[in-house]
Amino acid sequence: MSSPSSWPVVVVTGANSGIGLGICQRLLVQLISKSPTDAQPHYDFHVQSKIVDGVSFNGLTLILACRSRQRGEAARDKLYQFADEQVRQHETFPGYDGHAETFRKHLTIVVHTVDLSRIQTVFRFADEVTKTYPYVSHLICNAGVASFVSINWFLAIKQLATDWIEAVTAPIYYTQEVGQLSQDGLGWVWQCNVFGHYVLFRALKAHLAKYQTSTGARVIWMSSHESNPMYYDPTDWQLTKSAHSYESSKFQMDLIAHNLDQASLQDSDGLPTRHLTVLPGVAGTNIASALLGTFSSICMFLSFYLARFLGSPYHLISAFKASISAVHLCLVPLAFLPTVDPTEFDDSDPTATVEVGVRYVSQCGRWGKEHVGTMKLMRSKEQNKQCDDLLDHCERLFTTFCEAEGRPVPS
Numbered sequence: 001m002s003s004p005s006s007w008p009v010v011v012v013t014g015a016n017s018g019i020g021l022g023i024c025q026r027l028l029v030q031l032i033s034k035s036p037t038d039a040q041p042h043y044d045f046h047v048q049s050k051i052v053d054g055v056s057f058n059g060l061t062l063i064l065a066c067r068s069r070q071r072g073e074a075a076r077d078k079l080y081q082f083a084d085e086q087v088r089q090h091e092t093f094p095g096y097d098g099h100a101e102t103f104r105k106h107l108t109i110v111v112h113t114v115d116l117s118r119i120q121t122v123f124r125f126a127d128e129v130t131k132t133y134p135y136v137s138h139l140i141c142n143a144g145v146a147s148f149v150s151i152n153w154f155l156a157i158k159q160l161a162t163d164w165i166e167a168v169t170a171p172i173y174y175t176q177e178v179g180q181l182s183q184d185g186l187g188w189v190w191q192c193n194v195f196g197h198y199v200l201f202r203a204l205k206a207h208l209a210k211y212q213t214s215t216g217a218r219v220i221w222m223s224s225h226e227s228n229p230m231y232y233d234p235t236d237w238q239l240t241k242s243a244h245s246y247e248s249s250k251f252q253m254d255l256i257a258h259n260l261d262q263a264s265l266q267d268s269d270g271l272p273t274r275h276l277t278v279l280p281g282v283a284g285t286n287i288a289s290a291l292l293g294t295f296s297s298i299c300m301f302l303s304f305y306l307a308r309f310l311g312s313p314y315h316l317i318s319a320f321k322a323s324i325s326a327v328h329l330c331l332v333p334l335a336f337l338p339t340v341d342p343t344e345f346d347d348s349d350p351t352a353t354v355e356v357g358v359r360y361v362s363q364c365g366r367w368g369k370e371h372v373g374t375m376k377l378m379r380s381k382e383q384n385k386q387c388d389d390l391l392d393h394c395e396r397l398f399t400t401f402c403e404a405e406g407r408p409v410p411s
Contacts, residue, residue, distance in 0.1 A: 014143030022319030041336035059106030116196025126203035187238035
């Protein structure tokens with residue numbers, strides 16, 4: 001039986017809907033099982049192919065970090081009901097050993113409110129978590145926003161006609177509001193997607209470091225197939241002038257996650273807190289659906305199924321299936337994940353890219369069976385400098401907010 005001191009304490013931002021809710025449901029399915037399949041290192045990219053004994057916990061604290069308490073509590077009730085249904089299923093299995101009931105007895109699902117567009121609430125959330133729980137084992141930076149305002153139908157028809165799969169994987173035809181600011185006076189999309197999560201990590205960094213089990217703590221950064229460096233202007237790092245703030249914010253998350261991971265591996269005294277980047281694939285979530293009516297939403301889902309039938313591995317459609325990569329990275333032993341040896345940048349061409357890391361991708365076959373794959377994380381010397389500058393901006397701004405709140409700046 002696992003010790004309560006090793007049971008996961010998992011924070012999921014944006015947990016009341018979409019991929020966030022799917023992650024929570026999938027975690028429950030996996031941990032209610034004594035041998036969670038998502039913990040098994042059986043994919044081609046694992047450095048060892050031998051299947052080891054699965055991770056097994058007899059308890060879990062799942063923290064739903066939501067902007068709305070009402071929606072968070074509705075999600076919590078739904079997750080408890082979901083867990084009860086899973087337990088009843090396990091009780092019917094031949095040779096059932098009682099693990100599901102034991103886990104359910106020690107399952108705690110709680111709601112803490114946080115609004116990433118208001119840094120004061122991020123600090124308050126972090127204070128609540130550090131005072132209430134002995135550590136945090138996983139921080140899943142899932143919440144995200146986009147300032148989509150309309151669809152450029154001419155561009156949409158053109159992209160659909162020339163590359164159907166790309167058009168419904170990384171569309172370029174959404175128009176986005178430019179110059180939208182948060183209540184803190186920062187770029188709204190940038191703060192919600194990037195800086196709010198950076199502040200949350202920094203505020204919880206010491207609490208993550210307290211989880212010194214054999215697996216160590218992990219921060220999961222949810223990227224997107226729409227992450228694209230071509231739209232990013234480093235002089236507009238808050239993305240207030242960008243007509244592609246969503247794509248640029250996801251590119252920034254790719255940059256930051258890799259650099260934080262490298263820094264943690266180099267500087268940690270104990271087990272390092274790993275930072276891992278995930279692409280959940282394509283699923284029907286509220287970000288795009290907000291622009292669409294009922295008929296257009298139906299057409300969107302049909303286009304996803306068509307893309308998958310035509311061979312796209314990224315159209316998982318359901319949030320539960322799309323969450324497989326994030327949950328896999330929560331549970332798999334880190335020793336089985338690939339490492340990338342540092343490659344020297346080309347000094348003669350600062351725009352030439354080299355492989356620096358790995359992004360983990362939710363994928364599926366033509367009939368929807370989900371699995372985890374990888375994508376190379378590429379970076380140029382120029383982008384590396386952009387990342388260093390961006391992290392400097394984030395840290396200085398973080399320090400400013402700490403000082404304004406009268407709180408010490410964590411090391």
